[in-house]
Amino acid sequence: MDPEPTFFRSKIFAFFFFCIFSISCTFPSSPTAKKGVLDLTQWDYRTHPVLNLQGDWSYFSNTFDDVSEAGKEIEFRKIPGVWQGSGFALIKLKILLPKEYKRLAIYSKHQATTFEILINGVSVGSSGKPGTSYETSIPDNRPVYFEWEQTSEEAEICFKISNFHHRLTGIWFDIRFGDADSLSREILILRDWDLFLSGLFFMATVYHLGLFFLRRQDRTPLVFALFCFSLFLRLFATEEKLIQFYFPWIDYSLSMRLEYLTLYAAMPLGLHFLRHSFPSYFPRKWMFVFYLISFIFSLSVLLPFPLASNPIPYFQVIFLGSVVFALFVTFRAVSNGEQYSIPIGFAISALIIAGIFDLLAAKQIIFARFIIPIGLCIAILTQTFILSSRYRDLYREKEKLSDRLQRLNETYSRFVPISFLEFLGKEKLEDMRPGDQIKKEMTILFADIRSFTEISESLDSKESFELLNSYISEMEPLILSNKGFVDKYFGDAIMALFPESSDNAVAAAISMQKRLLEYNQKRMDSGNRAIRVGIGIHTGSLMMGLVGSGDRMESTVISDAVHLASKLEALNKYYGSNILISEDTHRKLNSPDLFLIRSLDKLRFRGKSRIQTIYEIADHLTLTEREVFQKSKVNFERGVELFHSGKYLDSGESFRESLRIYPGDRAANLYLKRCTEHIYSATTKVQPGPDLA
Numbered sequence: 001m002d003p004e005p006t007f008f009r010s011k012i013f014a015f016f017f018f019c020i021f022s023i024s025c026t027f028p029s030s031p032t033a034k035k036g037v038l039d040l041t042q043w044d045y046r047t048h049p050v051l052n053l054q055g056d057w058s059y060f061s062n063t064f065d066d067v068s069e070a071g072k073e074i075e076f077r078k079i080p081g082v083w084q085g086s087g088f089a090l091i092k093l094k095i096l097l098p099k100e101y102k103r104l105a106i107y108s109k110h111q112a113t114t115f116e117i118l119i120n121g122v123s124v125g126s127s128g129k130p131g132t133s134y135e136t137s138i139p140d141n142r143p144v145y146f147e148w149e150q151t152s153e154e155a156e157i158c159f160k161i162s163n164f165h166h167r168l169t170g171i172w173f174d175i176r177f178g179d180a181d182s183l184s185r186e187i188l189i190l191r192d193w194d195l196f197l198s199g200l201f202f203m204a205t206v207y208h209l210g211l212f213f214l215r216r217q218d219r220t221p222l223v224f225a226l227f228c229f230s231l232f233l234r235l236f237a238t239e240e241k242l243i244q245f246y247f248p249w250i251d252y253s254l255s256m257r258l259e260y261l262t263l264y265a266a267m268p269l270g271l272h273f274l275r276h277s278f279p280s281y282f283p284r285k286w287m288f289v290f291y292l293i294s295f296i297f298s299l300s301v302l303l304p305f306p307l308a309s310n311p312i313p314y315f316q317v318i319f320l321g322s323v324v325f326a327l328f329v330t331f332r333a334v335s336n337g338e339q340y341s342i343p344i345g346f347a348i349s350a351l352i353i354a355g356i357f358d359l360l361a362a363k364q365i366i367f368a369r370f371i372i373p374i375g376l377c378i379a380i381l382t383q384t385f386i387l388s389s390r391y392r393d394l395y396r397e398k399e400k401l402s403d404r405l406q407r408l409n410e411t412y413s414r415f416v417p418i419s420f421l422e423f424l425g426k427e428k429l430e431d432m433r434p435g436d437q438i439k440k441e442m443t444i445l446f447a448d449i450r451s452f453t454e455i456s457e458s459l460d461s462k463e464s465f466e467l468l469n470s471y472i473s474e475m476e477p478l479i480l481s482n483k484g485f486v487d488k489y490f491g492d493a494i495m496a497l498f499p500e501s502s503d504n505a506v507a508a509a510i511s512m513q514k515r516l517l518e519y520n521q522k523r524m525d526s527g528n529r530a531i532r533v534g535i536g537i538h539t540g541s542l543m544m545g546l547v548g549s550g551d552r553m554e555s556t557v558i559s560d561a562v563h564l565a566s567k568l569e570a571l572n573k574y575y576g577s578n579i580l581i582s583e584d585t586h587r588k589l590n591s592p593d594l595f596l597i598r599s600l601d602k603l604r605f606r607g608k609s610r611i612q613t614i615y616e617i618a619d620h621l622t623l624t625e626r627e628v629f630q631k632s633k634v635n636f637e638r639g640v641e642l643f644h645s646g647k648y649l650d651s652g653e654s655f656r657e658s659l660r661i662y663p664g665d666r667a668a669n670l671y672l673k674r675c676t677e678h679i680y681s682a683t684t685k686v687q688p689g690p691d692l693a
Helices: 003-024 180-214 220-237 242-246 252-277 284-302 312-335 341-362 372-415 418-423 452-457 461-481 502-525 560-575 583-588 623-644 648-661 666-679
Strands: 037-039 050-052 055-061 075-079 081-084 087-096 103-108 114-119 122-127 144-149 154-163 168-171 175-179 437-449 485-490 493-498 533-548 553-558 579-581 597-603 612-617
Touching: 050 180, 075 081, 075 087, 075 168, 087 168, 103 114, 103 154, 103 180, 114 144, 122 144, 144 180, 154 168, 175 180, 180 220, 180 242, 180 372, 220 242, 220 252, 242 252, 252 284, 252 312, 252 341, 284 312, 312 341, 341 372, 437 452, 437 461, 437 502, 437 560, 452 461, 461 485, 461 493, 461 502, 493 502, 493 560, 502 533, 502 579, 502 583, 502 612, 533 560, 533 583, 560 579, 560 612, 560 666, 583 612, 597 623, 623 648, 623 666, 648 666
Parallel strands: 037 087, 533 579
Antiparallel strands: 050 175, 055 075, 055 087, 081 168, 087 154, 103 144, 103 175, 114 122, 114 154, 437 493, 437 533, 485 493, 533 553, 579 612, 597 612
16 A cells, blocks of 8 residues: 555545534633523624523522522523433523624524423423423423524523433533524534435445445455444434434434444444454454443343433443553554554544544533544545555556466466367366367378487587477467467477368478578578478367366377378488378368479378378479479379389389489489389398388
């Protein structure tokens, strides 16, 4: 992972989080109520049209009337503020307004307490129904907003509060007051912000679930998806109480239980994501402990209220412990330079800071809007960055693997020709299996260096291989250019297959012999010995396939045709020729007249009942040699026919005439010698013909 982009993006996320944190905080710069009176006569509505009704409110316990007991001083309470226990009371604030009146509004979020708002003695809205007992009090936790036209310089705000369904009584959150247009716009912005975050969390849930189902081996996206979903539900169940805005039938009990369940679930899911990120530093048994704790606390939501709210302080202590543990794991990962540890640590830190911030707000240590959704937003953005980085790394790795696979395929194709795969109906090397085979008629070309053993004895091993590689690099392109492919190398021998036409094989053999003349010239110019190559060509049915086991396999060709082509190549040495083709190949030629061909002999190869005529190709010879070869062809072929008819005297005359035209014809000299031996066979031992084993 590139360090510079990571650091740069981390600074952006930090700046973003700082801005949101700053906006979320409530700074004590607005007027504060004293002894139940809030003086706003000097307040600048134009600069700050909305403020919090904070400070000392008049407090009347165990009554909904603002009448104090005789001789008893009026009690005051800090608002916002909460206190332990149940009961009912009235809290009141007198507001002194400036002379210029505007349309005013008041807004209270859901509170732990059931409340009813009275303005100038008139009830304007309530969350639930305040009562004097558990039976008469109807709890609810919906926000209340009201606008009115103020006609005097004083306004009296009263809250009837009662609590018999929660461990805490009082006003949790700031009560907003001020210009109606500004306050309504503020509420809409907050609601839109919650909707935006909710949509973001929900899309993150769907996205990471999709990642998990596409690749189930990695459970990190699943854990993060469940974590996002739990906080998506929590955002809907808290803050602006969107869940009750869209689903009015959801009552206080169900809403609070959903709020608690999402709190209990978020902690182990967040830690589980941390464990998947750094498994080496997070023991599995600890994950089991956190899930067990969460499960035990989750059972408490089955209790009736207010008992269901009592475990929350204890869970907050455990939450702080999990924060310390998460920081320890993250610190170890960052210290050891684990991949993506810095951005993951940043995301976890954002969640921890937001969680601590909200915990302080819940404890009334600070007064601010809950920002855990913002912390999660930062975590999602960071996770998105990590995913994009991983995608980038995977893409780079894929490119490297693709290049490596391409090189491997190119290397493997040198051992198993692509044309071989095509005949077997395979598109890729990995599709090949031992036993894959096909039967097809093809032309086989065998080429072998004459006396290579003798030549290699005068060379060291390096020079021998350099000779072979340079020779093969000259010959193989000629085979490929004539629509053939090399099947195997047998030391200094080449076996090539031509699937389309026998003409291609003959043309390739001619090109190879011509190129050999140029190659030998270069060798002799360098002070090296020239080489000779014999080529045999035969056409027949053969079986191509793969042999071997699962660990190793090899392409091979099985057929008598292969053996016959190999024998034709060896017969070049006997006849002094360079290119020999079988009768089957000659018969398959589409344009035999294009080549300089003569019948050389009639042989019965071992294992074959039919006598085969073999032919010599002379197109590779020099112009002078080709001319005399052509002129002597009639006499030579007549001599071969007479020889096989047993007319050795007449055959000898034909070969003498052929030699008169082409004195360097080694095959004619061989036949003349054999004719003489047969004529005098009564007194001379006749030399046998070529070895056809």
